[in-house]
Amino acid sequence: MGRDGDDEDALRWEGDEDATLAPGWKRVGDPTTPGDAAGDGDDEATDAAASTSADGTPAGPQIGSAELVLLGVFGGVFLLYTLGWILTVLRVTNTATDPVGQFMFALGLALAVIAPAMWFAVAFALTRGRVPLRFTWLAVGAVVLLPVPFVAGVTV
Structure with missing residues (x-):
């Protein structure tokens, strides 16, 4: 022994x-x-x-384990949303005939693509130290920014 x-x-x-x-x-x-x-x-x-x-x-303040896991889950959701909006934008055709209309349509599509990443970054930055408020805003963004045309399979 x-x-x-x-x-x-x-x-x-x-x-x-x-x-x-x-x-x-x-x-x-x-x-x-x-x-x-x-x-x-x-x-x-x-x-x-x-x-x-x-x-x-x-x-x-240090981030706890549960908060880190939830941030990773929400980060993955918003990354998938960005991918969904990119695929949606690639399927959409710009039907505007005037230059201003074409520009505004393209701007709207670009903003749709970057919206999930921006929502995540802004929610993370503005709710530092307020964990329940942070996850409330991330959950709201997960509902509001859902790429409905991609999920529904709508082609325009």
């Missing part, structure tokens, strides 16, 4: 105690944690150091 230390080593990974690997993680009273060397509970210096990035700019 092995030593008891071998059993404990199997459950650990080298560097588990390194506080720099997980931002915001620290052990209270740990002498290796900056700002809390004496274990006096003074966490302000440590919190300020953890909330800034390497170049000194404030770091934003």
Whole structure:
């Protein structure tokens, strides 16, 4: 049989105690944690150091696992919507005869193609730190921007 230390080593990974690997993680009273060397509970210096990035700019809140998965799902949906609008635009013929009408028709088609990507980017940028509001707007966009002509198989 092995030593008891071998059993404990199997459950650990080298560097588990390194506080720099997980931002915001620290052990209270740990002498290796900056700002809390004496274990006096003074966490302000440590919190300020953890909330800034390497170049000194404030770091934003971390994204949780569930939020990251949902962002990936919505990102994939909006990517498929963009593809659906591209395929729809390729099937549509411009029937306008005057130059202004042709330009406006082409502009509308181009805006239809970039709308899903823009909705995702704007919803992500304007709802920073407000997760329920972010996913509400992404869900609204998933309904509003559905490429109905592609889904219905309508050819114009």
